[in-house]
Amino acid sequence: MLETPPLMLPEFSVLQARLALCSREEAEAALARPQRTLSDLAALLSPAADHLLGEMAAASARITRQRFGRVIQLYAPLYLSSYCSNRCLYCGFSADNEIPRRALSLAEAEAEAAILEQRGFAHLLLVSGEAPAKMDVDFLAALAARLRGRFASVSIEVQPLATAEYARLFAAGITGVAVYQETYDREIYATLHPAGLKRDFARRLDTPARAATAGMREVGIGALLGLSDWRAEGLALGLHLAWLRKNFWRTGLTVSFPRLRPAPGQFKPLQPVGEAELSRLLFALRLFDPDVGLVLSTREEERYRNGMVGLGPTRYSAGSCTVPGGYGGYDEAGGAAGEQFAVGDLRSLDEVAAMIRQRGFDPVRKDWDPVFQEIATTDKELKEDFAHG
Numbered sequence: 001m002l003e004t005p006p007l008m009l010p011e012f013s014v015l016q017a018r019l020a021l022c023s024r025e026e027a028e029a030a031l032a033r034p035q036r037t038l039s040d041l042a043a044l045l046s047p048a049a050d051h052l053l054g055e056m057a058a059a060s061a062r063i064t065r066q067r068f069g070r071v072i073q074l075y076a077p078l079y080l081s082s083y084c085s086n087r088c089l090y091c092g093f094s095a096d097n098e099i100p101r102r103a104l105s106l107a108e109a110e111a112e113a114a115i116l117e118q119r120g121f122a123h124l125l126l127v128s129g130e131a132p133a134k135m136d137v138d139f140l141a142a143l144a145a146r147l148r149g150r151f152a153s154v155s156i157e158v159q160p161l162a163t164a165e166y167a168r169l170f171a172a173g174i175t176g177v178a179v180y181q182e183t184y185d186r187e188i189y190a191t192l193h194p195a196g197l198k199r200d201f202a203r204r205l206d207t208p209a210r211a212a213t214a215g216m217r218e219v220g221i222g223a224l225l226g227l228s229d230w231r232a233e234g235l236a237l238g239l240h241l242a243w244l245r246k247n248f249w250r251t252g253l254t255v256s257f258p259r260l261r262p263a264p265g266q267f268k269p270l271q272p273v274g275e276a277e278l279s280r281l282l283f284a285l286r287l288f289d290p291d292v293g294l295v296l297s298t299r300e301e302e303r304y305r306n307g308m309v310g311l312g313p314t315r316y317s318a319g320s321c322t323v324p325g326g327y328g329g330y331d332e333a334g335g336a337a338g339e340q341f342a343v344g345d346l347r348s349l350d351e352v353a354a355m356i357r358q359r360g361f362d363p364v365r366k367d368w369d370p371v372f373q374e375i376a377t378t379d380k381e382l383k384e385d386f387a388h389g
């Protein structure tokens, strides 16, 4: 078997210098092209494209409709454990924070999943802090076996694992892995991750490739916005995405852009990112990679999430709770465990689904293929879009 060549990610300062070189003409030409290169992505993220936000939004909306129809997938995170051996300065679960912590038992995790199943969720994301002694591969495999056949997909966002461990989880029924680099700025990364396994930037960077090598159907990457220069983070995400596409063309890819939220530890964003900037990132990534799934989580507030429907994101979380056991009311019952971060959109699944429907889109809790086919064959405008492609 041929070995995958390593991802050669330029230094962050090199990405910033490249962005600074882009001209207004390059930005406008990048927007006008039918397909876009990494240079085009740089131009669209650069200050030279600041005047193009409206046009980028329109182009992103058009491409998203062509590729995904009117479908928006809904999912829920299920927090398994708030224990973590890392010390990420920005996170409520950091080992340095004195919060009540909890790791669910298999029965408790299954009960939480049953609540989400009953609420109508078909896509589940199992989340935990990175403490293998509290939440290991054996546990995840056993939970996957219990959930098998009950959800359209079960994904994980847990500590980085070895390829063989991902392969074992895939065999057990887990089909997706999300692992965010947090920041592609190596210097800031070293400052914000002073201890723990996560300190190893290169190991984390290689994790999506290990998950894809193991056969995972979907791999999600992302940057936590507020830690460094958002434009260079966007360009690094584009490089990472393009490298994964080239080497793992069978794997579905998604990108998330979580913005820092208030959390225990009271970390303040080092470089705050506004809504217009977050939108720019989303639109630029959509224009660069028309097929990538774009995730907008409940970190963002109701008003912003409403306004973004149809403009680029293809996946929304809903009704989220970031406390292990929270769906069953564990914290309300007085045994409060600390949350990872404060949720921005507190609406239920039904409320988010109704909002999406009001905007003329289809919130999909189950599988999207049948719905997509139905839309693609009945929606006249969409058919015309395809025809003019």
Ligand code: SF4
Pocket: 084, 085, 086, 087, 088, 091, 092, 093, 094, 095, 128, 129, 130, 198
């Ligand atoms: S970001 Fe992840 S690894 Fe870091 S402290 Fe939080 S849960 Fe642990």
